[in-house]
Amino acid sequence: MSKRVAIVGIGYSGFRATSGDLSYREMIFEAATKCYEDAGGIHPQSIDSFVASSEDFMEGISIADEYVPDQLGAVLKPVQSIGGDSLQGLASALMQIKTGQQDVVAASAFSKVSNLSNYEHVVAYATDPAYIRPLHENPYFIAGLEMNRYLYETGTTREQCAQVVVKNKYNALNNPHAVYGAKISIEDITGAAPLSEPLGVFDVSGHIDGSIVLLLASEDKARELTDQPIWIKGIGWATDTPNLDSRTDGLGKAIYAALAGQKAYQMAGISAPFNEIDFAEIDDTFSYKELQHIEALKLCGPGEAGELLALGSFNPGGDFPVNVSGGSLGAGCLHEANGLQRVLETVLQLRGEAGTRQLAGVETGLAFAWRGIPTATGSAIILSSRL
Amino acid sequence: MRKVAMVGAGMTKFVRRALETPKELSYEAAKIALDSSGLSLDDLDCVAHGTAPDAFDGIHQNGEYMVDGSGGWNKPTMRVYVGGGTGVHAIVHGWHHVASGLFDTCLVVCEEKMSSAMPHAQGFFLTIFDSITERALEPNLLWIFALEMNRYMERYGYTKEDMALAAVNNKTNGLNHPASQFSDQVTVDDVINSEMLAYPVSRLDVSPVSDGAAAVLLAAEPVARRLTDKPVWIEGVGWSLDTAYWATRDLSYPRYLDQAARMAYEMAGIREPAKQIDIAEPYDPFDYKALHHMEGLQLSPRGRTVELLRDGHFAKDGNLPMCPSGGLLGVGNPISAAGTMKVCELFWQLRGEADQRQVPGNPRLGVAQAWGDLMQVSSVVVAGI
Numbered sequence: 056m057s058k059r060v061a062i063v064g065i066g067y068s069g070f071r072a073t074s075g076d077l078s079y080r081e082m083i084f085e086a087a088t089k090c091y092e093d094a095g096g097i098h099p100q101s102i103d104s105f106v107a108s109s110e111d112f113m114e115g116i117s118i119a120d121e122y123v124p125d126q127l128g129a130v131l132k133p134v135q136s137i138g139g140d141s142l143q144g145l146a147s148a149l150m151q152i153k154t155g156q157q158d159v160v161a162a163s164a165f166s167k168v169s170n171l172s173n174y175e176h177v178v179a180y181a182t183d184p185a186y187i188r189p190l191h192e193n194p195y196f197i198a199g200l201e202m203n204r205y206l207y208e209t210g211t212t213r214e215q216c217a218q219v220v221v222k223n224k225y226n227a228l229n230n231p232h233a234v235y236g237a238k239i240s241i242e243d244i245t246g247a248a249p250l251s252e253p254l255g256v257f258d259v260s261g262h263i264d265g266s267i268v269l270l271l272a273s274e275d276k277a278r279e280l281t282d283q284p285i286w287i288k289g290i291g292w293a294t295d296t297p298n299l300d301s302r303t304d305g306l307g308k309a310i311y312a313a314l315a316g317q318k319a320y321q322m323a324g325i326s327a328p329f330n331e332i333d334f335a336e337i338d339d340t341f342s343y344k345e346l347q348h349i350e351a352l353k354l355c356g357p358g359e360a361g362e363l364l365a366l367g368s369f370n371p372g373g374d375f376p377v378n379v380s381g382g383s384l385g386a387g388c389l390h391e392a393n394g395l396q397r398v399l400e401t402v403l404q405l406r407g408e409a410g411t412r413q414l415a416g417v418e419t420g421l422a423f424a425w426r427g428i429p430t431a432t433g434s435a436i437i438l439s440s441r442l
Numbered sequence: 443m444r445k446v447a448m449v450g451a452g453m454t455k456f457v458r459r460a461l462e463t464p465k466e467l468s469y470e471a472a473k474i475a476l477d478s479s480g481l482s483l484d485d486l487d488c489v490a491h492g493t494a495p496d497a498f499d500g501i502h503q504n505g506e507y508m509v510d511g512s513g514g515w516n517k518p519t520m521r522v523y524v525g526g527g528t529g530v531h532a533i534v535h536g537w538h539h540v541a542s543g544l545f546d547t548c549l550v551v552c553e554e555k556m557s558s559a560m561p562h563a564q565g566f567f568l569t570i571f572d573s574i575t576e577r578a579l580e581p582n583l584l585w586i587f588a589l590e591m592n593r594y595m596e597r598y599g600y601t602k603e604d605m606a607l608a609a610v611n612n613k614t615n616g617l618n619h620p621a622s623q624f625s626d627q628v629t630v631d632d633v634i635n636s637e638m639l640a641y642p643v644s645r646l647d648v649s650p651v652s653d654g655a656a657a658v659l660l661a662a663e664p665v666a667r668r669l670t671d672k673p674v675w676i677e678g679v680g681w682s683l684d685t686a687y688w689a690t691r692d693l694s695y696p697r698y699l700d701q702a703a704r705m706a707y708e709m710a711g712i713r714e715p716a717k718q719i720d721i722a723e724p725y726d727p728f729d730y731k732a733l734h735h736m737e738g739l740q741l742s743p744r745g746r747t748v749e750l751l752r753d754g755h756f757a758k759d760g761n762l763p764m765c766p767s768g769g770l771l772g773v774g775n776p777i778s779a780a781g782t783m784k785v786c787e788l789f790w791q792l793r794g795e796a797d798q799r800q801v802p803g804n805p806r807l808g809v810a811q812a813w814g815d816l817m818q819v820s821s822v823v824v825a826g827i
Contacts, residue, residue, distance in 0.1 A: 150542035154537070
C-alpha cells in the first residue's frame, strides 16, 4: 500500500442538546481553530484540501457545500462535500493523501439537529418514494422490524438490548462531553413506552449538536506536525440496499458492517479482531444495533454479543471495552457527524487523553459508524498509536 | 502517482421529463458504461456517486437510494457533491478511489431528475441562499447569474449578441449528439429575441431543465490495459471553492477556476494549456459561462474570447473546439449528469469514437470542467490518450 497516513490534529465543539448561542458555522470555526492549534498551530493555508460531510435535508439548505469554506479557512482551496457519514468523508481525505497529490487534508462534520422541528419527517424522505413513503409510517418502524428480526434470529433477549443502554448511559457519566449519562436499570428501559415494538423510547439515542474537525497527514508531514500521530491502519465502507424488501439476508443482519469491517481488517492485516484490537467505539444509534454491529464486525460469533455483554466483556474493565465514551445512547447522536465523533474518542483514548474514562494500555482501536435508518451503509476504521 | 484510465462510458438520453425513476436512470447509464468496457459487475470494486442537490430527486440521502441502480449494492459507495460542479468532480472523486491504491476499478455514476420539481426546479434554488442575509430577498439562480453575466459583459464591453454566439456554437454542435434533447437549429437572432428572464439573461441563453444520468468506469493501469487498447488516461485533476460571500467578489473572472485549472495542469505537466490542449468542454449552463470558463481555464486571454470565437477558433474545426458535445446548452442539463457527460465526451473524442461530432485532427489532450455552488466552485479533469 502507498503512503502511510496519520491523524495529527483534533478539535471539537458543542456536544450539547441545543446550541442556541452558536450557528453551525461558528461551531465549526471553534472546532477547526482547536484542531489547527492541536496540530502544532498549522495555518489553514498550509492545508492542501478539505472534506466536509453533510446532507442537505438535515440542514434546510440546498447545496450545503456552499457554506463549507469560510469557517474552515478554506477559501480558494480544494474543498468538497461527501453526502454520507463523516467516516466516509474521512476515507475520502485518506484517499486524497494516498494518491500523492495532497499531504495534509482536513475532515469536518457537524450536527445542528436542534434546528430541526421534525426529524422523522426528514428521515421519511430517505425512504423509497414509491413503496415506503406513501405508507406515511413513522420511519422508526424500520428499527422496530430490524430489532425484532435480530432478536428472533440470534436468540438475543430484549433485556440484553436494554443492558446496552444501561452500560452506555453509565459510561457516559465519566465523559464530560456526554449529555445523556444516567444510572438506570434494565426494568426502567423494558418498562418504558414502546416506540415501535420491541423498540422502546430508551432504546433510541437522543440527538445533540456538535462539530468535529480532524487533520490527516502523510507520514513525513505527520512527524513534523505532532509527537503523537495516530495511524490509520485500515478503513472500509459498504452499502447494502436501502430497500427493506431486498436486503441481503433480510433485516436481521448488518451485512454492510460485515463488509466494511472485512475491508478494514484486511487493510490493517488483522485476522482475529477481538484479540488484535483493544477497544471499540461502535454505532449504537439504537440499543440492538450495538450488539448486531459487534457480531457483524466479527468481534464474536452470531448471537454471542448479548451474552458477552451480560458477562461484562464490553464494560470499560472488560476484555473488549465498547463505547467507553457512552456512545450515541449516552453521549448523543450527531447523525452524519457520528463517524468523526467515534474517531475522535478513539484518538483521545490512544493518545491517553481520555481523562477519567481512560483505558489502560490501549494501542489499537476500532471505530464503526452507521448512517441510521433507513440506510444500510456502514464505515469502519482501525487506528493505532503504533506504526 | 498511480496511473488511472477511463475505460468505459455511458449515458442516458437527456430529456425534459423521464418516465424512469432516478434509480432506473442510474441503472441505464451504469450498465452502458460497464458493458462498453467488458467488465462485469462482480469484478467492480466500488461505486462513486454524484448528485446535487437532494431536493431535485426529492430524496434524502440520495446516494443510498441510487445504490440498487448504480451497481453499488454490497460494495463501497460514496456520494460526493460540490453543487453544479458535481458531475466533473465525481470523476475526481472516483480518481481518488483508484489512484489511492485502495481500489482497482471504480464506476462513477451521476444522476439528476429535475422534472420531479413542481412547478419548476428553480424553486429549489430558493433554499441555496444564506438563510439570514439573502433568502429573505427571494433570489433565484437566474437572478444572480444575470448579475454575473452583466458584470462580465460590462468588464469587456461585450454585447448580448456576443454571448449568443456561444449559445449558437454549442447548440449547433449538440444537434449531432444522439442523447440531446434538442432538434432545432438556433440562430443568434433566436437567442436575442427569446423571452427575457432577468436582464441580460434571455431564455435561450440558458440550458434547459433535464432528467438524465451518465457514468464513467475508471481503472488502474494494469486493469485498464487488460480491458482496452485505447485507455483514456486521467492526466490531471483540480478543484477549488471560493467564499460563500459571493456578493463581495468580482464576478467578472472565476478565480476559483483559475486555481482549479492550475492545480490540474500542474499535475498533468501542462505549461501552455492554450497550445497543448486539443479540445475543451467548459461548463456552459449559460452561454456567457462557456466564455467565462474558457478564460478561467487559461484557454483564452481575458477579454479576447469573443474575438477568438468570432474568428472560428472555438468551432468544431477550429484550433481549440469548445464544447464539441454541444454542452449543457446543446445536449441538456441534468445537473451532475451534465458534468459527467462532458467527461464522457472527452472519452469518446480522444478515442475517435464521437461519430458525427468527432473533431478533426486526432485530438490527444482534452479538458472538462464544471462549476457550481454560489458561483463559487470549479472542478477540472484533464484527460489524454
